[in-house]
Amino acid sequence: MSKSVIVIGAGFSGIASASVLAMNGFKVRVLEKNDKAGGRAGLFADSGFTFDMGPSWYWMPDVFDKYFALFGKKTSDYYDLIRLDPSYSFYFGKGEKVEVPADFEKLLKLFESIEPGSAAKLQHFLSEAEYKYKVAMNKFVYKPGLSITEFLQPELIASAFKMHMFSSFDSHLKKFFKSKKIRQMLEFPILFLGGTAKNTPAMYSLMNYGDIKLGTWYPQGGMYKVVEGMVSLAESLGVMFEYNAEVTSISAAGSSVNKVKTLNREYEADFVIASADYHHVEQNLLPENFRSYSEKYWNSRVLSPSSLIFYLGIDCKLDGIEHHTLFFDEDLDKHASHIYEDPSWPEKPSLYFSCTSKTDPTAAPEGMENLFVLIPVAPGLEDTDEIREKYYRIVLDRFKKITGQDIEPHVIFKRSYAHRDFEKDYNAFRGNAYGLANTLLQTAFLKPKMHHSKLKNLYYTGQLTVPGPGVPPALISGQMAAELIIKSLKQ
Numbered sequence: 374m375s376k377s378v379i380v381i382g383a384g385f386s387g388i389a390s391a392s393v394l395a396m397n398g399f400k401v402r403v404l405e406k407n408d409k410a411g412g413r414a415g416l417f418a419d420s421g422f423t424f425d426m427g428p429s430w431y432w433m434p435d436v437f438d439k440y441f442a443l444f445g446k447k448t449s450d451y452y453d454l455i456r457l458d459p460s461y462s463f464y465f466g467k468g469e470k471v472e473v474p475a476d477f478e479k480l481l482k483l484f485e486s487i488e489p490g491s492a493a494k495l496q497h498f499l500s501e502a503e504y505k506y507k508v509a510m511n512k513f514v515y516k517p518g519l520s521i522t523e524f525l526q527p528e529l530i531a532s533a534f535k536m537h538m539f540s541s542f543d544s545h546l547k548k549f550f551k552s553k554k555i556r557q558m559l560e561f562p563i564l565f566l567g568g569t570a571k572n573t574p575a576m577y578s579l580m581n582y583g584d585i586k587l588g589t590w591y592p593q594g595g596m597y598k599v600v601e602g603m604v605s606l607a608e609s610l611g612v613m614f615e616y617n618a619e620v621t622s623i624s625a626a627g628s629s630v631n632k633v634k635t636l637n638r639e640y641e642a643d644f645v646i647a648s649a650d651y652h653h654v655e656q657n658l659l660p661e662n663f664r665s666y667s668e669k670y671w672n673s674r675v676l677s678p679s680s681l682i683f684y685l686g687i688d689c690k691l692d693g694i695e696h697h698t699l700f701f702d703e704d705l706d707k708h709a710s711h712i713y714e715d716p717s718w719p720e721k722p723s724l725y726f727s728c729t730s731k732t733d734p735t736a737a738p739e740g741m742e743n744l745f746v747l748i749p750v751a752p753g754l755e756d757t758d759e760i761r762e763k764y765y766r767i768v769l770d771r772f773k774k775i776t777g778q779d780i781e782p783h784v785i786f787k788r789s790y791a792h793r794d795f796e797k798d799y800n801a802f803r804g805n806a807y808g809l810a811n812t813l814l815q816t817a818f819l820k821p822k823m824h825h826s827k828l829k830n831l832y833y834t835g836q837l838t839v840p841g842p843g844v845p846p847a848l849i850s851g852q853m854a855a856e857l858i859i860k861s862l863k864q
């Protein structure tokens with residue numbers, strides 16, 4: 374008889390777990406509190422505009438390829454990818470725009486024009502980053518981190534130093550580049566995915582290899598096309614999705630979970646995978662005596678940022694911005710200190726604009742643009758309409774100052790999103806957007822564990838456990854949780 378599994382949550386990690394298990398003959402049911410799949414990678418359409426609500430950077434295409442290949446499929450069976458060129462742009466001030474070309478030779482020329490001698494240094498920096506990327510992908514990232522012994526292999530110990538695990542990204546960058554502009558250009562993937570150059574190990578320069586060498590891509594129709602593709606694949610394997618099915622408790626007897634309850638029903642299964650936020654599952658769904666981590670533990674974690682987001686429908690075309698544009702015209706370090714050192718609303722925030730209608734005609738009516746504006750902010754901040762409005766005005770003013778365009782009269786649709794929405798929509802601890810930051814002390818076996826210490830049929834996946842925040846890590850995390858279950862049956 375096939376074994377049954379309940380997966381709590383239909384984000385990337387939950388769908389990945391469900392699909393791998395279904396392919397291996399398990400009977401899988403996914404319970405999702407919201408009315409559709411995707412989790413933080415939601416989608417909405419209004420007034421003719423379409424918005425991806427969360428992720429907008431399709432990075433590490435190899436991880437998506439590898440995921441679909443597990444099932445004998447290709448990404449192109451589900452969506453069409455285009456490589457963005459420029460990959461993205463920065464504004465370091467009015468008239469100080471830097472477009473990052475997809476072509477590597479052009480990028481080398483760009484670096485050289487900013488800091489003479491930096492082209493050769495970039496090549497050296499990226500050859501190290503490539504080594505880290507390959508070691509991480511082949512030896513580290515797919516390890517569940519249940520115990521330190523997984524990493525105690527001579528080969529891995531030897532590579533730890535070459536991986537630069539014990540130095541900071543900040544000091545690593547400073548060894549290569551004098552130009553602050555260049556350092557900020559290489560630092561931003563870390564900032565926007567949950568860390569600062571100072572608190573992130575230099576190992577994560579692997580992200581720069583992923584970004585620069587493997588490219589920035591866009592699935593035509595938007596990031597939600599990836600979710601649709603994954604759901605369609607999961608359903609074809611027999612996964613059952615139940616929406617509007619919020620889990621309200623998990624009960625246990627002895628050393629096993631015996632029931633998962635929603636408001637209307639009770640379910641039993643041989644295994645449970647929790648892909649909803651780890652903190653929520655532990656603190657709100659499990660009986661107190663089965664919690665592996667205390668509230669004190671969670672409060673001592675370094676969370677990735679939350680975000681204040683504006684989804685704007687603009688009734689004209691916009692100049693001076695691309696698909697991805699970053700406004701680094703204000704002090705980035707100061708902004709980061711408002712996230713990590715002194716959690717508070719930043720006075721002069723750095724801004725990220727995503728305008729997918731620059732690439733995708735289906736995202737906005739003809740002659741118009743869909744503008745997504747994101748400000749990374751500390752989790753757990755007070756989130757009121759007044760504060761959001763204050764930042765809306767900051768966004769409008771900065772956009773006008775930097776690009777010379779007054780968009781205010783052209784905004785025909787506006788929606789804001791921040792902490793209280795993350796909490797309401799995803800049960801997100803302190804309204805976090807991306808889970809736990811990738812600090813050294815929150816890496817691999819030092820993250821909350823994928824397997825419950827007492828309940829042998831309860832597993833965790835998603836951005837608060839291994840390997841960490843981001844869509845590719847969520848896909849990997851989902852596969853690993855499924856494989857742990859499959860392996861447990863072989864023992």
Ligand SMILES: Cc1cc2nc3c(=O)[nH]c(=O)nc-3n(C[C@H](O)[C@H](O)[C@H](O)COP(=O)(O)OP(=O)(O)OC[C@H]3O[C@@H](n4cnc5c(N)ncnc54)[C@H](O)[C@@H]3O)c2cc1C
Nearest residue numbers: 382384385386406412413428429430620649835836843844
């Ligand atoms: C604004 C934003 C921008 C981002 N940008 C990028 C980017 O550009 N590139 C990138 O790679 N990553 C990006 N990320 C990160 C990435 O989106 C996430 O790391 C990833 O989607 C997390 O997937 P997950 O499966 O771990 O969690 P989630 O997507 O949160 O899925 C968990 C699911 O569990 C459900 N759930 C919660 N509680 C319950 C319950 N009690 N019962 C049933 N279901 C429940 C939730 O509704 C949700 O659907 C971004 C994230 C955000 C928020």
